[in-house]
Amino acid sequence: MAKAIIPHDYQGQPVSFNDTGWINATEAAARFGRLPHEWLRLPDTVAYLEALERTCGKIPHVKTSRARADRGGGTWLHPKLAVAFARWLSPDFAVWCDMQIDALLRGDGSHWATARREATLGHRAICDAVALNCEARGKTPQRHHFINEARLINEVITGAFAGRSRDQLNTAELEIVTLVELRDTALLGAGMSYAERKANLLGYAQTLQAKHLQGAPTA
Structure with a gap:
Protein backbone atom coordinates (compact mmCIF):
# COMPACT_ATOMS: atom_id res chain seq x y z
CA MET A 1 0.00 0.00 0.00
CA ALA A 2 1.32 3.43 -0.90
CA LYS A 3 -0.33 5.18 2.06
CA ALA A 4 1.16 5.29 5.54
CA ILE A 5 0.27 2.22 7.60
CA ILE A 6 -1.06 3.10 11.04
CA PRO A 7 -1.01 0.26 13.59
CA HIS A 8 -3.85 -0.07 16.11
CA ASP A 9 -4.44 -2.42 19.00
CA TYR A 10 -7.68 -4.37 19.49
CA GLN A 11 -7.76 -6.31 22.76
CA GLY A 12 -4.03 -6.91 22.61
CA GLN A 13 -3.94 -7.89 18.93
CA PRO A 14 -2.58 -5.75 16.07
CA VAL A 15 -4.98 -4.37 13.47
CA SER A 16 -3.54 -2.11 10.77
CA PHE A 17 -5.27 0.66 8.85
CA ASN A 18 -3.78 3.16 6.44
CA ASP A 19 -4.27 6.89 6.74
CA THR A 20 -7.28 6.85 4.40
CA GLY A 21 -9.17 4.20 6.38
CA TRP A 22 -8.34 1.00 4.49
CA ILE A 23 -8.03 -2.04 6.78
CA ASN A 24 -5.60 -4.95 6.56
CA ALA A 25 -8.27 -7.64 6.32
CA THR A 26 -5.77 -10.52 6.40
CA GLU A 27 -4.39 -9.35 9.72
CA ALA A 28 -7.83 -8.65 11.21
CA ALA A 29 -9.37 -11.96 10.08
CA ALA A 30 -6.46 -14.01 11.45
CA ARG A 31 -7.45 -13.03 14.98
CA PHE A 32 -10.80 -14.77 14.43
CA GLY A 33 -9.39 -17.78 12.56
CA ARG A 34 -10.83 -16.65 9.24
CA LEU A 35 -9.63 -15.48 5.80
CA PRO A 36 -10.77 -12.42 3.80
CA HIS A 37 -11.58 -14.43 0.67
CA GLU A 38 -14.18 -16.40 2.65
CA TRP A 39 -16.11 -13.18 3.15
CA LEU A 40 -15.45 -11.79 -0.32
CA ARG A 41 -17.04 -14.77 -2.06
CA LEU A 42 -20.25 -14.70 0.01
CA PRO A 43 -23.35 -13.92 -2.14
CA ASP A 44 -24.26 -10.94 0.06
CA THR A 45 -20.74 -9.52 -0.30
CA VAL A 46 -20.76 -9.97 -4.07
CA ALA A 47 -24.14 -8.22 -4.25
CA TYR A 48 -22.87 -5.38 -2.06
CA LEU A 49 -19.78 -4.89 -4.23
CA GLU A 50 -21.98 -4.77 -7.33
CA ALA A 51 -24.19 -2.15 -5.66
CA LEU A 52 -21.11 -0.09 -4.76
CA GLU A 53 -19.93 -0.17 -8.37
CA ARG A 54 -23.36 0.95 -9.61
CA THR A 55 -23.28 3.88 -7.19
CA CYS A 56 -19.58 4.81 -7.03
CA GLY A 57 -18.22 3.41 -10.27
CA LYS A 58 -15.53 0.79 -10.70
CA ILE A 59 -13.01 2.03 -8.18
CA PRO A 60 -10.76 -0.50 -6.39
CA HIS A 61 -12.35 -1.72 -3.17
CA VAL A 62 -9.97 -4.65 -2.62
CA LYS A 63 -6.19 -4.55 -2.94
CA THR A 64 -3.51 -7.14 -2.29
CA SER A 65 0.05 -6.44 -1.22
CA ARG A 66 2.74 -9.11 -1.57
CA ALA A 67 4.98 -7.39 0.96
CA ARG A 68 5.99 -9.16 4.15
CA ALA A 69 3.29 -9.33 6.79
CA ASP A 70 5.18 -6.89 9.05
CA ARG A 71 5.34 -4.41 6.16
CA GLY A 72 1.68 -4.34 5.26
CA GLY A 73 1.35 -7.49 3.20
CA GLY A 74 -2.06 -9.06 2.76
CA THR A 75 -5.54 -8.18 1.53
CA TRP A 76 -6.70 -4.62 2.19
CA LEU A 77 -10.33 -3.46 2.09
CA HIS A 78 -11.72 -0.02 1.27
CA PRO A 79 -13.34 1.75 4.26
CA LYS A 80 -16.72 1.29 2.58
CA LEU A 81 -16.21 -2.46 3.00
CA ALA A 82 -14.31 -2.52 6.27
CA VAL A 83 -17.21 -2.30 8.72
CA ALA A 84 -19.33 -4.85 6.85
CA PHE A 85 -16.34 -7.19 6.82
CA ALA A 86 -15.66 -6.55 10.52
CA ARG A 87 -19.32 -7.30 11.35
CA TRP A 88 -18.85 -10.74 9.78
CA LEU A 89 -15.99 -11.30 12.22
CA SER A 90 -17.59 -9.86 15.36
CA PRO A 91 -20.21 -7.18 16.18
CA ASP A 92 -17.96 -5.69 18.87
CA PHE A 93 -15.03 -5.62 16.48
CA ALA A 94 -17.23 -3.92 13.87
CA VAL A 95 -18.14 -1.11 16.29
CA TRP A 96 -14.46 -0.65 17.16
CA CYS A 97 -13.46 -0.56 13.47
CA ASP A 98 -16.16 1.99 12.71
CA MET A 99 -14.73 4.26 15.41
CA GLN A 100 -11.14 3.88 14.16
CA ILE A 101 -12.07 4.58 10.55
CA ASP A 102 -14.14 7.59 11.53
CA ALA A 103 -11.18 8.99 13.47
CA LEU A 104 -8.80 8.38 10.55
CA LEU A 105 -11.10 10.03 8.02
CA ARG A 106 -11.41 13.02 10.35
CA GLY A 107 -7.64 13.34 10.22
CA ASP A 108 -6.71 11.85 13.59
Whole structure:
Protein backbone atom coordinates (compact mmCIF):
# COMPACT_ATOMS: atom_id res chain seq x y z
CA MET A 1 0.00 0.00 0.00
CA ALA A 2 1.32 3.43 -0.90
CA LYS A 3 -0.33 5.18 2.06
CA ALA A 4 1.16 5.29 5.54
CA ILE A 5 0.27 2.22 7.60
CA ILE A 6 -1.06 3.10 11.04
CA PRO A 7 -1.01 0.26 13.59
CA HIS A 8 -3.85 -0.07 16.11
CA ASP A 9 -4.44 -2.42 19.00
CA TYR A 10 -7.68 -4.37 19.49
CA GLN A 11 -7.76 -6.31 22.76
CA GLY A 12 -4.03 -6.91 22.61
CA GLN A 13 -3.94 -7.89 18.93
CA PRO A 14 -2.58 -5.75 16.07
CA VAL A 15 -4.98 -4.37 13.47
CA SER A 16 -3.54 -2.11 10.77
CA PHE A 17 -5.27 0.66 8.85
CA ASN A 18 -3.78 3.16 6.44
CA ASP A 19 -4.27 6.89 6.74
CA THR A 20 -7.28 6.85 4.40
CA GLY A 21 -9.17 4.20 6.38
CA TRP A 22 -8.34 1.00 4.49
CA ILE A 23 -8.03 -2.04 6.78
CA ASN A 24 -5.60 -4.95 6.56
CA ALA A 25 -8.27 -7.64 6.32
CA THR A 26 -5.77 -10.52 6.40
CA GLU A 27 -4.39 -9.35 9.72
CA ALA A 28 -7.83 -8.65 11.21
CA ALA A 29 -9.37 -11.96 10.08
CA ALA A 30 -6.46 -14.01 11.45
CA ARG A 31 -7.45 -13.03 14.98
CA PHE A 32 -10.80 -14.77 14.43
CA GLY A 33 -9.39 -17.78 12.56
CA ARG A 34 -10.83 -16.65 9.24
CA LEU A 35 -9.63 -15.48 5.80
CA PRO A 36 -10.77 -12.42 3.80
CA HIS A 37 -11.58 -14.43 0.67
CA GLU A 38 -14.18 -16.40 2.65
CA TRP A 39 -16.11 -13.18 3.15
CA LEU A 40 -15.45 -11.79 -0.32
CA ARG A 41 -17.04 -14.77 -2.06
CA LEU A 42 -20.25 -14.70 0.01
CA PRO A 43 -23.35 -13.92 -2.14
CA ASP A 44 -24.26 -10.94 0.06
CA THR A 45 -20.74 -9.52 -0.30
CA VAL A 46 -20.76 -9.97 -4.07
CA ALA A 47 -24.14 -8.22 -4.25
CA TYR A 48 -22.87 -5.38 -2.06
CA LEU A 49 -19.78 -4.89 -4.23
CA GLU A 50 -21.98 -4.77 -7.33
CA ALA A 51 -24.19 -2.15 -5.66
CA LEU A 52 -21.11 -0.09 -4.76
CA GLU A 53 -19.93 -0.17 -8.37
CA ARG A 54 -23.36 0.95 -9.61
CA THR A 55 -23.28 3.88 -7.19
CA CYS A 56 -19.58 4.81 -7.03
CA GLY A 57 -18.22 3.41 -10.27
CA LYS A 58 -15.53 0.79 -10.70
CA ILE A 59 -13.01 2.03 -8.18
CA PRO A 60 -10.76 -0.50 -6.39
CA HIS A 61 -12.35 -1.72 -3.17
CA VAL A 62 -9.97 -4.65 -2.62
CA LYS A 63 -6.19 -4.55 -2.94
CA THR A 64 -3.51 -7.14 -2.29
CA SER A 65 0.05 -6.44 -1.22
CA ARG A 66 2.74 -9.11 -1.57
CA ALA A 67 4.98 -7.39 0.96
CA ARG A 68 5.99 -9.16 4.15
CA ALA A 69 3.29 -9.33 6.79
CA ASP A 70 5.18 -6.89 9.05
CA ARG A 71 5.34 -4.41 6.16
CA GLY A 72 1.68 -4.34 5.26
CA GLY A 73 1.35 -7.49 3.20
CA GLY A 74 -2.06 -9.06 2.76
CA THR A 75 -5.54 -8.18 1.53
CA TRP A 76 -6.70 -4.62 2.19
CA LEU A 77 -10.33 -3.46 2.09
CA HIS A 78 -11.72 -0.02 1.27
CA PRO A 79 -13.34 1.75 4.26
CA LYS A 80 -16.72 1.29 2.58
CA LEU A 81 -16.21 -2.46 3.00
CA ALA A 82 -14.31 -2.52 6.27
CA VAL A 83 -17.21 -2.30 8.72
CA ALA A 84 -19.33 -4.85 6.85
CA PHE A 85 -16.34 -7.19 6.82
CA ALA A 86 -15.66 -6.55 10.52
CA ARG A 87 -19.32 -7.30 11.35
CA TRP A 88 -18.85 -10.74 9.78
CA LEU A 89 -15.99 -11.30 12.22
CA SER A 90 -17.59 -9.86 15.36
CA PRO A 91 -20.21 -7.18 16.18
CA ASP A 92 -17.96 -5.69 18.87
CA PHE A 93 -15.03 -5.62 16.48
CA ALA A 94 -17.23 -3.92 13.87
CA VAL A 95 -18.14 -1.11 16.29
CA TRP A 96 -14.46 -0.65 17.16
CA CYS A 97 -13.46 -0.56 13.47
CA ASP A 98 -16.16 1.99 12.71
CA MET A 99 -14.73 4.26 15.41
CA GLN A 100 -11.14 3.88 14.16
CA ILE A 101 -12.07 4.58 10.55
CA ASP A 102 -14.14 7.59 11.53
CA ALA A 103 -11.18 8.99 13.47
CA LEU A 104 -8.80 8.38 10.55
CA LEU A 105 -11.10 10.03 8.02
CA ARG A 106 -11.41 13.02 10.35
CA GLY A 107 -7.64 13.34 10.22
CA ASP A 108 -6.71 11.85 13.59
CA GLY A 109 -4.18 9.62 11.82
CA SER A 110 -1.99 12.70 11.63
CA HIS A 111 -1.24 12.19 15.34
CA TRP A 112 0.52 8.92 14.49
CA ALA A 113 2.45 10.56 11.67
CA THR A 114 3.58 13.31 14.04
CA ALA A 115 4.62 10.77 16.68
CA ARG A 116 6.55 8.82 14.04
CA ARG A 117 8.46 11.93 12.95
CA GLU A 118 9.24 12.78 16.57
CA ALA A 119 10.55 9.26 17.13
CA THR A 120 12.84 9.69 14.13
CA LEU A 121 14.20 12.91 15.62
CA GLY A 122 14.66 11.19 18.97
CA HIS A 123 16.68 8.46 17.28
CA ARG A 124 18.87 11.03 15.56
CA ALA A 125 19.50 12.73 18.90
CA ILE A 126 20.55 9.41 20.43
CA CYS A 127 22.92 8.72 17.53
CA ASP A 128 24.53 12.15 17.96
CA ALA A 129 24.89 11.57 21.71
CA VAL A 130 26.43 8.13 21.19
CA ALA A 131 28.92 9.54 18.67
CA LEU A 132 29.92 12.36 21.01
CA ASN A 133 30.24 9.94 23.92
CA CYS A 134 32.55 7.67 21.91
CA GLU A 135 34.68 10.58 20.76
CA ALA A 136 34.98 11.90 24.32
CA ARG A 137 36.44 8.51 25.30
CA GLY A 138 38.86 8.54 22.39
CA LYS A 139 36.92 5.94 20.39
CA THR A 140 35.66 6.02 16.83
CA PRO A 141 31.87 5.44 16.71
CA GLN A 142 31.05 2.06 15.17
CA ARG A 143 27.78 0.70 13.80
CA HIS A 144 27.34 -1.64 16.78
CA HIS A 145 27.42 1.31 19.19
CA PHE A 146 24.28 2.76 17.62
CA ILE A 147 22.56 -0.63 17.30
CA ASN A 148 23.22 -1.51 20.94
CA GLU A 149 21.90 1.84 22.14
CA ALA A 150 18.68 1.38 20.14
CA ARG A 151 18.33 -2.12 21.58
CA LEU A 152 18.86 -0.74 25.09
CA ILE A 153 15.91 1.60 24.52
CA ASN A 154 13.79 -1.35 23.39
CA GLU A 155 14.94 -3.50 26.31
CA VAL A 156 13.90 -1.05 29.01
CA ILE A 157 10.50 -0.68 27.34
CA THR A 158 9.74 -4.26 26.25
CA GLY A 159 12.21 -6.41 28.20
CA ALA A 160 13.80 -7.70 24.98
CA PHE A 161 17.26 -6.59 23.83
CA ALA A 162 16.29 -6.61 20.16
CA GLY A 163 15.27 -4.38 17.30
CA ARG A 164 11.69 -3.26 16.63
CA SER A 165 10.06 -1.81 13.52
CA ARG A 166 8.79 1.59 14.58
CA ASP A 167 6.35 1.62 11.70
CA GLN A 168 4.48 -1.13 13.57
CA LEU A 169 4.16 0.84 16.83
CA ASN A 170 1.03 2.77 17.74
CA THR A 171 1.00 6.45 18.71
CA ALA A 172 1.36 5.89 22.46
CA GLU A 173 4.24 3.44 21.97
CA LEU A 174 6.05 5.88 19.69
CA GLU A 175 5.66 8.65 22.26
CA ILE A 176 7.15 6.46 24.99
CA VAL A 177 10.08 5.51 22.76
CA THR A 178 10.76 9.17 21.99
CA LEU A 179 10.65 10.24 25.65
CA VAL A 180 12.97 7.40 26.70
CA GLU A 181 15.38 8.32 23.91
CA LEU A 182 15.42 11.94 25.01
CA ARG A 183 16.12 10.86 28.60
CA ASP A 184 18.94 8.61 27.38
CA THR A 185 20.41 11.48 25.37
CA ALA A 186 20.59 13.57 28.56
CA LEU A 187 22.09 10.69 30.56
CA LEU A 188 24.78 10.13 27.93
CA GLY A 189 25.58 13.83 28.08
CA ALA A 190 25.88 13.57 31.85
CA GLY A 191 28.52 10.83 31.45
CA MET A 192 26.53 8.05 33.10
CA SER A 193 27.75 4.49 32.66
CA TYR A 194 25.76 1.91 30.69
CA ALA A 195 24.54 0.21 33.88
CA GLU A 196 23.50 3.51 35.45
CA ARG A 197 21.63 4.58 32.34
CA LYS A 198 19.88 1.23 32.03
CA ALA A 199 18.61 1.39 35.63
CA ASN A 200 17.49 4.99 35.23
CA LEU A 201 15.76 4.37 31.91
CA LEU A 202 14.02 1.25 33.17
CA GLY A 203 12.40 3.16 36.01
CA TYR A 204 11.47 6.01 33.68
CA ALA A 205 9.93 3.68 31.08
CA GLN A 206 7.87 1.94 33.75
CA THR A 207 6.57 5.29 34.96
CA LEU A 208 5.59 6.31 31.42
CA GLN A 209 3.86 3.00 30.77
CA ALA A 210 1.93 3.24 34.04
CA LYS A 211 0.71 6.72 33.10
CA HIS A 212 -0.38 5.45 29.70
CA LEU A 213 -2.37 2.58 31.26
CA GLN A 214 -4.08 5.08 33.57
CA GLY A 215 -4.98 7.25 30.61
CA ALA A 216 -2.76 10.13 31.69
CA PRO A 217 -0.67 12.11 29.18
CA THR A 218 2.91 10.87 28.87
CA ALA A 219 4.45 14.32 29.05
